[in-house]
Amino acid sequence: MPVITTPQEFDVEDLYVDLRPVLGRPLYLKCEGFNFAGSVKLRAASEMVDAAERSGTLRPGMTIVESSSGNLGVALSLVAVSRGLRFVCVTDSRCTAASRRLMSSLGAEVQVVTEAHPDRGLLGARLDRVADLCAAHPDYHWLNQYANPGNWTAHYRTTGPQIAKAFPDLDVLFVGAGTTGTLMGCARFLRENNPGVTIVAVDAAGSVTFGGPPGTRMIPGVGTSVRPAILDDSYVDDVVLVSEADTVRACRGLLRGGFLLGGSTGTVVSGAARWLDEHRPDGGLTAVAIAPDLGERYLETVYHDGWVREHLGAEALGAEALGARPVPLGPTTISTWSL
Known part of the structure; x- marks a missing residue:
């Protein structure tokens, strides 16, 4: 059992x-x-947060920020709330309403990008928003699933x-x-x-x-x-x-x-x-x-x-x-x- x-x-x-x-x-x-979390993304979310905490780049009191179309955002919302961390998810208009509601229910702040970057699309616009948030908030830590080796190591x-x-x-x-x-x-x-x-x-x-x-x-x-x-x-x-x-x-x-x-x-x-x-x-x-x-x-x-x-x-x-x-x-x- x-x-x-x-x-x-x-x-x-x-x-x-x-x-x-x-x-x-x-x-x-x-x-x-x-x-x-309802998806395979729970494995990557756990691995990336674990690695960030081990390395000291994610410390108590800091806020996780990540770009996600839905499933990783839900997984990170779950991991964050279970560890007493704040989480900001930057998503876009394609993210399902159910995923947005679930993230919010788990305590995450959900920011929705609606204007696409002219060359890099909605994902590019999301990444720009993440960069702006990190520049404005020194206590924000971007996991960067697109380059983070923990994403595939999991x-x-x-x-x-x-x-x-x-x-x-x-x-x-x-x-x-x-x-x-x-x-x-x-x-x-x-x-x-x-x-x-x-x-x-x-x-x-x-x-x-x-x-x-x-x-x-x-x-x-x-x-x-x-x-x-x-x-x-x-x-x-x-x-x-x-x-x-x-x-x-x-x-x-x-x-x-x-x-x-x-x-x-x-x-x-x-x-x-x-x-x-x-x-x-x-x-x-x-x-x-x-x-x-x-x-x-x-x-x-x-x-x-x-x-x-x-x-x-x-x-x-x-x-x-x-x-x-x-x-x-x-x-x-x-x-x-x-x-």
Whole structure:
């Protein structure tokens, strides 16, 4: 029987969903939403705060400040309140109302940026706000998840080894690319301990993380408008870009199987399904994808028909694509998946 004294001590590490009945493809989903912060970001939040306290850069009475699109902000709110620290989260208008309310309920101050930087988008504007706050308040400490090695070290020590233990015969791992902390930590561990594993990063169309052109994105979690400093491309074997319409279709397809999962998970599952169709249509491999969070915080966005129509168009509400398989036509194959 687990007994804990702080919320970050509890984390379900070994829950996987076999998606073959829903997806029609061999894919295991590592579910990371079953902790008190509701996402995989609790690991990075705990690691970065621990490291800052050990180094002395974060001292009693100081205030943590961080830029977040939602999940890390919730995780840091939880860690901060459990340690008697103040936390200021700088987010933007894409952060879900549920995440903002949760952060506020945990005692965080939430500042919402609405004007995008002309070159660096909403993330660039958030980072500028953080810099202004730190300049004005000497007792503020910016963790800087985009460059902080603790962001990926947390997953090098936990998430990567957990996957390797559960699937010693793993062939391919799919990881969503936001700040790339989860991606880099898992990729570094597997490169050192199981170098035969193919690492596939799944990114949002319109993200600049892997050099693509910037575009409007409405679903938080995956994708950036400023390349994260901790990203090292040499650890990534392939990249799949997913449109937000396909993210919505994937989330709703999973829901038809009874799995209410977050927008980042829909992106990762959509990209994984397409990669598997293109690279291993025979299904003869062991594949794992990481699901960063659950879907409750997306009920007013990804799962709300009105929001989807307004921001992504009615076509995004079309038939869920999860069950779609390539249709053979003579010697060629036409895929029903599209970006």
